[in-house]
């Protein structure tokens with residue numbers, strides 16, 4: 053069977069998490085900063101390390117079969133690729149931001165203004181949808197300093213915490229798009245058995261990340277109350293303890309409602325609660 057190629061970012065914000073995801077999928081490869089291509093020793097896969105800007109087109113054109121890249125880059129390059137899996141990292145927003153001087157107060161005030169961005173395609177569509185006509189100035193980096201230099205009246209840039217905007221005297225003014233890293237593939241290739249196998253591994257890693265393994269002790273008479281609180285993979289595993297009146301319950305709990313579930317469990321008499329990370333969940 054043909055060896056697959058997956059393109060990931062060589063260095064930058066998505067590199068570390070992309071490498072970690074692939075390693076957690078049980079793929080064994082060297083991650084030297086100098087190499088542009090690295091074979092996986094235990095799966096028919098090669099990893100290409102690229103600038104993120106090039107990844108969508110490499111996948112669309114079939115040079116790589118798969119890629120990990122931010123949705124913002126996919127939209128900007130206007131490629132036609134299949135979204136195989138949202139990955140939940142690299143979260144950020146493409147935002148409009150304006151100087152903190154009160155001159156611009158509503159979206160319409162951007163009419164006739166200059167907006168600096170590295171995302172001209174996305175911004176142009178956004179402005180057209182909002183019936184704004186502005187002068188888009190495309191710059192490749194350090195967009196946030198352009199209003200201070202008199203190059204633009206506003207900017208449209210990626211923001212995660214907003215710290216960079218603030219330190220440049222800018223305030224967020226509206227969301228253009230939300231983005232996260234996504235695993236992409238070529239359209240029509242989704243049934244390739246190697247891609248299916250890899251997808252199963254990726255999904256088992258993501259599922260495990262969203263859940264914790266919990267073991268707790270409870271008096272047998274309170275077991276029913278606890279069962280109604282738990283929605284584990286199937287029903288919880290119940291193991292008798294040496295003390296006849298007590299059982300140990302093993303289950304999984306979703307990370308997102310972990311703390312509220314733990315207090316509910318304690319309220320119905322759970323004791324000695326042990327929480328463990330899960331490596332993989334294979335359904």
Ligand code: ATP
Pocket residue numbers: 061062063064065066102103104105121122123124125142143144210211212213231232233
């Ligand atoms: P490359 O050298 O590969 O072209 P880059 O400088 O274009 O890298 P990075 O800054 O490493 O890109 O960002 C990669 C991706 O990380 C972005 O396209 C975006 O999807 C995501 N990201 C998450 N948070 C942020 C943020 N605060 N600022 C910029 N990008 C972010």
Ligand code: MG
Pocket residue numbers: 103104105
């Ligand atoms: Mg880039």
